[in-house]
Amino acid sequence: MATSEVVSQKKLNYAIHRWSSFSANYVPDNILVDKPNDQSSRWSSDSNYPPQFLTLKLERPSIVYSITFGKYEKTHVCNLKKFKVYGGLNDDNMIELLQSGLKNDHNKEAFDLKSKIEGQLFPCRYIKIVPIMSWGPSFNFSVWYVELSGDDAPELVQPCLQWYNSYREQQAIRLCLKHFRQHNYDEAFESLQKKTKVALEHPILTELHNHLVVQGDFDACEALVERAVHDGLFNEYISQQEYRPKWMLIEPVCNGTSEEDRPGMRGGHQMVIDANTETIYLFGGWDGSQDLSNLWEYNVPASRWTCLSKDTEKDDGPSARSCHKMCIDSERRQIYLLGRYLDSSLRTSETLKSDFYVYDIDNNKWTLISQNTAEEGGPKLIFDHQMCMDVEKQTIYVFGGRVLTSGSSGEERSSNEPLFSGLYSYHCPTNTWKLLREDSGNAGPQDIRSRIGHSMLFHTQRRQLYIFAGQRSKEYLNDFFTYNVDTDEVEFISDGTKKEEGQVPAAGFTQRATIDPELDEIHVLSGLSKDKEKREENVRNSFWVYDIKQKKWSCIYKNEHLNKEQWGKSHPAEPCPRFAHQLVYDHIHQVHYLFGGNPGKSNSPKMRLDDFWSLKLCRASKEQLLRRCRYLIRRHKFQEIAAADPLAALQFLQCDLASIVDHEDDEETREFQQLASTLFKSKEEIADGYNMHFLTDVDDHFPGRTQLFDTLVAFFPEHMAQPKGNLVDLITF
CATH class of the missing domain: 2.120.10.80 (Kelch-type beta propeller)
Structure with a gap:
């Protein structure tokens, strides 16, 4: 958006933090001035090979609404045909704010930057510009002029900063809760949740986890999914599917x-x-x-x-x-x-x-x-x-x-x-x-x-x-x-x-x-x-x-x-x-x-x-998704029954599971037909085939239940689910 369209928006002061490429370049202060008629007034890289990026450090944390790029007075092969912009409170942890490109002309271009997470404004101290492609395929990258527009007023930024820090802390706690539950650390899970009062997920999904993963109550699991479908909880998933x-x-x-x-x-x-x-x-x-x-x-x-x-x-x-x-x-x-x-x-x-x-x-x-x-x-x-x-x-x-x-x-x-x-x-x-x-x-x-x-x-x-x-x-x-x-x-x-x-x-x-x-x-x-x-x-x-x-x-x-x-x-x-x-x-x-x-x-x-x-x-209807969920639940139930009682599993396969198979779906039909071979395998072979290990703990006994739980959760709105990331992925070496 243009600067004039936001009342509180103003030009932000920033300092050049670093220009990173294969060989670092010194950036003189005078090129902070827009000089479209001066071909030397630009930041340039030595090559057009990644990694290349330009980091701008603001004087103080600010809400950054938009970025404007100035250009040379004529078209130029070094203009950025494609680029990305990242932002964050430190230069090691940023999120993507924009992916776009510049026209190869002489006119300034302004772009809106992502400034909200879950509807809340968040502050940035660093803005990183990452060139991806120049208009000349074998030429280096040039940035002629950059202007950031936003608001650094303390009365706006400080509440946003407090919220953002609190949000990051809550996400870290939720990742810990997810890790503890996945690995059956019940005491650590309950203690952390009681101490912080942070919920891992929506209560409906916690109930689903208890029915499915902890108790193995597949009938209750089906009933909960049916209730969720009728309450419209699958509507968001349906709207996001390709036609x-x-x-x-x-x-x-x-x-x-x-x-x-x-x-x-x-x-x-x-x-x-x-x-x-x-x-x-x-x-x-x-x-x-x-x-x-x-x-x-x-x-x-x-x-x-x-x-x-x-x-x-x-x-x-x-x-x-x-x-x-x-x-x-x-x-x-x-x-x-x-x-x-x-x-x-x-x-x-x-x-x-x-x-x-x-x-x-x-x-x-x-x-x-x-x-x-x-x-x-x-x-x-x-x-x-x-x-x-x-x-x-x-x-x-x-x-x-x-x-x-x-x-x-x-x-x-x-x-x-x-x-x-x-x-x-x-x-x-x-x-x-x-x-x-x-x-x-x-x-x-x-x-x-x-x-x-x-x-x-x-x-x-x-x-x-x-x-x-x-x-x-x-x-x-x-x-x-x-x-x-x-x-x-x-x-x-x-x-x-x-x-x-x-x-x-x-x-x-x-x-x-x-x-x-x-x-x-x-x-x-x-x-x-x-x-x-x-x-x-x-x-x-x-x-x-x-x-x-x-x-x-x-x-x-x-x-x-x-x-x-x-x-x-x-x-x-x-x-x-x-x-x-x-x-x-x-x-x-x-x-x-x-x-x-x-x-x-x-x-x-x-x-x-x-x-x-x-x-x-x-698109898939609510009824079709409900049938698919029932099939997935009953398929897994069959796998568990087959490991304990092949005769009961055969009866379940012929009656309960066969009745909900979509026989017009070739892949599902072929998968159903192959399930019968499970009845002739040993417990160890079934465990290898379905990623199950027969140990004493419930969650370790049937880790396939956790996989099924994750599959079913994907049909629910994202804001109801546990975080997508994993705690161990944050560990770097």
Whole structure:
């Protein structure tokens, strides 16, 4: 965050503690001054081989909020393309505060640093900058200027210092408690816990440990896990698991010929969904030869398409078009439509008017709201823009898109620089437009650069527009930012320059995005990548999920490596790569729907698709996790019974364990089948196979129980569990 955004934040004084590399370098005091025009004003390493780091020592412990890097006045091969920042109260024990990289330009860059642990501010005395990669692959590292921003006021730092010291002491005690319990030092464990009153873990997990490890009461263990699942304690674990995509080709119910029962092949069309009625509406598009003007609805429960209008222009609606946009007010059951693309040969003063329509779903009626929104304070005629709706406030937001001009009107800034539309709002009840932000060619912290082929989504609870990617002239954008519709504030999540390869969606356009406000997730199905000339090689659909709370992208699947022969089969496993498709999301039932698009085949340039798919993002359910836990518990119980009474173990295997095996899971089925061989082994062989030693102490008797306990604890929230580390790992030699 910028310094001005935190009232108590100020520039911190610091001293150079050391620059560490293979040969130490002396750092003169005068380079604490920012001199972007002086190439010698920098810290440099002798090489680009690790270990290298620069340690800054603050005059006193401080809460450090951000770090700013200055640069040389021009690009430089020694700039840090990748680096990490660590912080701590001493230079031997630090935690990671930041991992990022600098743009190779002349502008200062500021980064937020981690300043809280478990919601509490913690102080630092040392800040360590660790270079990882320079922009020149064989060049050394240079840091031109560093500025730390934070607060060293004693009234703030001292309570934080006391809390941090107390926190570290509690963690040390918990590690001791964990070590004592694991090694069956009961007296030491009880004495330390009684003296310090520090809990090793949540009481539920202590109860689980007693049932499982101490008593070997597997039935009580199952009952406790079942209670935990029903109380929602596994929900956090479920939310952190990767999705598995489940595509399904939809074959609608047909009444007559195929042409009458479903929309034909097209791309550049638009779809919206009413999740309350599970109804999808589709309008327009380009079939490879002409624009279309038919309107369709698809009823999900009935699995049926219905043509509402073969030609909406004849029904007082919009003319045939593509590259337009629609949004739906599901409460008032209205669909709004704006924009279209026109070939340059068809552009006249009349055709370049920006018409604006609303469709009344219940009455199957179109109404022309405006013949030309530009005359009413709205956007000019645009295409490949984005439009979404705040249903609660009855406000539509329109951003970006290319402004269509006649070419002879002089509206183009130059032959190589097209016009882009800004950010507008439209208030439906009052029929009023408002220009919120003009297109900006700059890339400042509050500037919005317009574009085409981007994504824009409205988060109903956060009251923010999420905008990312797209194309501006010949530049492919990969930035990601929010616009607060209530405060008119822009916040950049990513400027698109620091992405790690494979960790965020690739720069491109025509990707399709949806949002789930309840899950706090954004979903993106990619489309066409940068190289437009190599369409067949670059139409590589992949599906990404962005976790808004964790600020993290994850790739669910990529299909560019699939066997292309399957895409021509009658029942393919998933849709073939495409662009100019449409994707809508039913947030109530958590299902995506995909229709049509352009496969980008150079040998068939007019080819369009008419396949229809549903996509369900699957995670393990609570019921599936409960079954898995029961299987793990009973599997271990079988192992213990087998060591004492093979006949009883066989009966337990055939009845109690077999009944909960997931026979669709090949690995679990194979493991279950191999368990029978345990019955023919000696106690010593069983002990070797399952890491059990038959001694006198309970915990030593079945150490496999401790392993099972750790496995089950992983399903519970992290804050309930014992520390992850081990006491012996802190011992160094």
